[in-house]
Amino acid sequence: MSKNIAIVGSGFLGMTLALRLADSGHKVTLYEAANEIGGLASAWSIGDVVWDKHYHVTLASDSDTRKIVDELGLGDQFKWVETKTGFYTGGKLYSMSDTLEFLRFPPLGLVGKLRLGATIFYASRVKDWKKLEKVSVEQWLTRLSGKTTFEKIWKPLLIAKLGDAYQETSAAFIWATIQRMYAARNSGLKKEMFGYVRGGYARVLERFSEVLLKKGVEIRLNARVESVNRAPNSKIRVTTAEARRHKDIKPSVLKRRTKYATFKAAAAVTAGFSGAFLTEPDLNPGKLVTFPRTEAGEIFDHVILTCPSNIAAEMIPELTRLEKNDLASVRYQGIVCASVLTKKPLSTFYVTNITDDAPFTGIIEMSALVDKRDLGGNSLIYLPKYAAPDDEMFARGDAEIEELFLGSLERMYPQFTRKDVVEFKVSRVRQVFPLPVLNYSAGLPSMKTSIDGVHVVNSSHIVNGTLNVNETVALAERFFEGMTI
Ligand SMILES: Cc1cc2nc3c(=O)[nH]c(=O)nc-3n(C[C@H](O)[C@H](O)[C@H](O)COP(=O)(O)OP(=O)(O)OC[C@H]3O[C@@H](n4cnc5c(N)ncnc54)[C@H](O)[C@@H]3O)c2cc1C
Numbered sequence: 001m002s003k004n005i006a007i008v009g010s011g012f013l014g015m016t017l018a019l020r021l022a023d024s025g026h027k028v029t030l031y032e033a034a035n036e037i038g039g040l041a042s043a044w045s046i047g048d049v050v051w052d053k054h055y056h057v058t059l060a061s062d063s064d065t066r067k068i069v070d071e072l073g074l075g076d077q078f079k080w081v082e083t084k085t086g087f088y089t090g091g092k093l094y095s096m097s098d099t100l101e102f103l104r105f106p107p108l109g110l111v112g113k114l115r116l117g118a119t120i121f122y123a124s125r126v127k128d129w130k131k132l133e134k135v136s137v138e139q140w141l142t143r144l145s146g147k148t149t150f151e152k153i154w155k156p157l158l159i160a161k162l163g164d165a166y167q168e169t170s171a172a173f174i175w176a177t178i179q180r181m182y183a184a185r186n187s188g189l190k191k192e193m194f195g196y197v198r199g200g201y202a203r204v205l206e207r208f209s210e211v212l213l214k215k216g217v218e219i220r221l222n223a224r225v226e227s228v229n230r231a232p233n234s235k236i237r238v239t240t241a242e243a244r245r246h247k248d249i250k251p252s253v254l255k256r257r258t259k260y261a262t263f264k265a266a267a268a269v270t271a272g273f274s275g276a277f278l279t280e281p282d283l284n285p286g287k288l289v290t291f292p293r294t295e296a297g298e299i300f301d302h303v304i305l306t307c308p309s310n311i312a313a314e315m316i317p318e319l320t321r322l323e324k325n326d327l328a329s330v331r332y333q334g335i336v337c338a339s340v341l342t343k344k345p346l347s348t349f350y351v352t353n354i355t356d357d358a359p360f361t362g363i364i365e366m367s368a369l370v371d372k373r374d375l376g377g378n379s380l381i382y383l384p385k386y387a388a389p390d391d392e393m394f395a396r397g398d399a400e401i402e403e404l405f406l407g408s409l410e411r412m413y414p415q416f417t418r419k420d421v422v423e424f425k426v427s428r429v430r431q432v433f434p435l436p437v438l439n440y441s442a443g444l445p446s447m448k449t450s451i452d453g454v455h456v457v458n459s460s461h462i463v464n465g466t467l468n469v470n471e472t473v474a475l476a477e478r479f480f481e482g483m484t485i
């Protein structure tokens with residue numbers, strides 16, 4: 001029987017669930033707090049270019065991502081590229097893209113290199129990840145690689161992603177990272193082949209929203225869900241916060257043509273919602289109006305929350321104390337991620353790992369992967385700084401971050417000059433991925449709550465993998481298969 005289902009969050013998890021549920025004949029409403037769909041995978045414009053707010057690649061082994069992109073009719077738009085990896089250490093940039101380069105890598109002696117290689121190979125063969133959840137990543141890597149290699153290589157890399165929380169992180173984290181790397185290499189394509197859909201995630205999301213609308217999914221943007229409560233007759237009430245939207249709510253078409261993505265503020269999905277699927281994130285406050293929430297909320301048979309666990313805990317007041325504790329105890333790592341559109345490339349490496357002190361924790365040169373013609377002939381560089389949600393980095397303004405990051409790039413790369421920078425933009429997200437602390441899966445909140453019809457499913461339920469679109473889509477498929485409606 002067709003049910004009325006609300007999904008909170010229009011990231012890949014929410015959208016995949018919306019697709020599957022709509023295909024099964026249910027009436028689906030997708031609530032999104034932002035003024036665009038896509039969550040972490042959403043796109044924005046930088047200079048004249050439209051590209052992902054956060055760097056994204058697809059691996060050849062990402063079968064769930066590839067399946068959904070195929071379903072959206074974009075499977076033939078993948079471009080696969082052999083990429084290179086760099087290592088910035090001791091003030092110098094090294095290529096680390098093949099065995100020979102690895103053997104020449106100066107910071108480690110031969111024994112250190114052999115132990116490092118053996119550690120990676122061993123981790124790729126381990127199957128029982130649950131055992132690794134009981135051992136700290138520091139202990140495990142030191143035992144396998146030795147103290148010097150841990151201090152010189154592993155520790156800076158762990159700190160880059162996890163900050164000081166690496167000390168509480170289990171070995172399952174590095175195992176999952178190495179497994180993903182190996183799966184990519186064993187997928188039939190040559191090593192280090194990374195892929196992207198031409199036009200980036202803007203294009204995928206644009207198509208995704210079109211498909212969802214065609215299937216009758218109602219997409220509400222600027223619709224932050226404030227609370228989810230029990231309602232009479234075993235129904236669930238969803239109440240949104242006072243929302244902000246563009247003044248013009250009339251269906252109108254606003255096209256900003258780029259090579260692949262067309263920004264549309266078209267066909268208001270529901271009266272009162274903008275229907276703009278991809279809009280500029282920094283809306284001009286002068287053009288915004290607020291409209292009152294419907295006090296009564298809206299009634300559904302099922303509500304699926306895909307937002308971070310701690311947000312979900314606050315949203316559902318009728319959960320038991322234990323459930324709230326479980327949800328609130330998931331700790332997240334956030335990110336301050338700068339996009340730099342510049343006229344000249346930095347290097348030929350897609351990823352450059354950094355073991356020296358730097359204000360960012362790595363360098364991702366998207367233009368080492370993406371055809372420069374898709375980037376208006378420019379280079380697109382991401383400078384991520386992973387940080388705890390309460391890190392002082394989140395309080396810094398764009399201008400301060402720009403000065404800090406570009407100053408550091410100038411010192412690291414003598415040929416880099418900020419005169420070439422076309423635009424510098426900063427994205428801040430306080431909850432990106434749950435910290436894989438010791439015994440993580442044992443304390444995992446259940447996806448089914450004590451309130452019939454209310455489900456919480458999000459990246460905290462990815463227990464033996466890293467955060468990526470493939471794991472996210474796979475989680476959505478798993479949840480949908482197991483959902484009894
Ligand atoms: C820097 C970075 C690099 C990455 N690189 C890659 C990569 O190379 N390859 C890859 O495959 N993946 C990559 N990922 C991961 C990928 O982006 C995620 O796996 C995926 O986007 C997660 O989707 P999600 O739906 O689970 O969560 P999200 O995308 O976070 O979606 C949750 C949504 O819920 C909304 N929301 C929150 N609260 C409310 C509320 N109260 N009411 C309504 N809506 C709400 C949010 O606005 C958001 O849109 C990367 C991520 C980051 C941040």
